[in-house]
Amino acid sequence: MRGRPVERGARRGQPRGENRVLEMSSTVPKSSNIFWHDCPVGKTDRQNLLKQKGCVVWITGLSGSGKSTLACTLGRELHTRGKLAYVLDGDNLRHGLNKDLGFAAEDRAENIRRVGEVAKLFADAGLVCIASFISPYRRDRESCRALLSDGSFIEVFLNMSLELCEARDPKGLYKLARAGKIKGFTGIDDPYEAPLNCEIEIKEVDGVCPSPSDMAAQVITYLEDKGFLHE
Ligand SMILES: Nc1ncnc2c1ncn2[C@@H]1O[C@H](COP(=O)(O)OS(=O)(=O)O)[C@@H](OP(=O)(O)O)[C@H]1O
Numbered sequence: 001m002r003g004r005p006v007e008r009g010a011r012r013g014q015p016r017g018e019n020r021v022l023e024m025s026s027t028v029p030k031s032s033n034i035f036w037h038d039c040p041v042g043k044t045d046r047q048n049l050l051k052q053k054g055c056v057v058w059i060t061g062l063s064g065s066g067k068s069t070l071a072c073t074l075g076r077e078l079h080t081r082g083k084l085a086y087v088l089d090g091d092n093l094r095h096g097l098n099k100d101l102g103f104a105a106e107d108r109a110e111n112i113r114r115v116g117e118v119a120k121l122f123a124d125a126g127l128v129c130i131a132s133f134i135s136p137y138r139r140d141r142e143s144c145r146a147l148l149s150d151g152s153f154i155e156v157f158l159n160m161s162l163e164l165c166e167a168r169d170p171k172g173l174y175k176l177a178r179a180g181k182i183k184g185f186t187g188i189d190d191p192y193e194a195p196l197n198c199e200i201e202i203k204e205v206d207g208v209c210p211s212p213s214d215m216a217a218q219v220i221t222y223l224e225d226k227g228f229l230h231e
Pocket residue numbers: 062063064067068089090091094103107108109111112132133134135136171173182183184185186
């Protein structure tokens with residue numbers, strides 16, 4: 001459920017400064033009598049320390065499209081440049097934070113909602129948070145985008161054909177889905193809703209996928225151009 005913007009800091013009469021948090025509440029809190037606490041060290045202080053700007057690079061695409069590969073290549077490239085990044089990967093988070101969730105539409109929505117909130121915290125910490133999830137439903141991705149302000153949600157669409165992903169099939173999941181042994185598999189019998197207005201689209205050229213380092217370079221160029229890799 002989408003909420004309206006809530007000026008948390010302003011609620012308690014806090015000064016309007018860098019610590020003021022303007023956020024979209026993605027759920028209506030169940031608890032009452034809760035109050036927002038601001039801390040003396042704010043996002044700008046952390047960004048100055050790190051000499052970079054916090055943001056979320058949200059990688060979406062079919063299973064096998066290369067999300068994890070891009071996430072890791074990008075993470076390593078940023079690390080080499082002395083930039084602090086952290087990868088949130090679908091498979092990995094489903095071993096912990098999201099291990100109670102399956103692949104029904106409402107479970108995927110909750111998966112993405114939680115990840116969006118975590119990614120927002122990482123961005124607030126000043127990091128380049130790289131989130132790599134199929135995130136097949138447009139509405140769920142848009143809810144995550146709405147949590148971030150000032151262009152710091154960067155949606156990267158790995159627009160690889162189903163044919164290519166299915167030919168790769170590194171985990172053998174497409175084969176199982178085609179055989180009816182996995183139900184509700186994205187691209188086979190569950191939908192993937194392509195982004196309409198993503199910041200970066202990476203696709204095959206003449207049937208050939210760009211190399212992982214070329215894909216990462218495309219994202220780095222965007223981050224450089226938008227000033228995320230500087231104070
Ligand atoms: N039914 C079904 N549909 C799609 N994917 C499935 C399914 N069942 C298991 N898997 C495996 O789960 C990985 C995707 O997890 P995500 O958290 O990214 O999915 S989602 O965003 O909630 O849709 C996905 O990993 P990737 O291949 O890296 O995308 C699969 O390995």
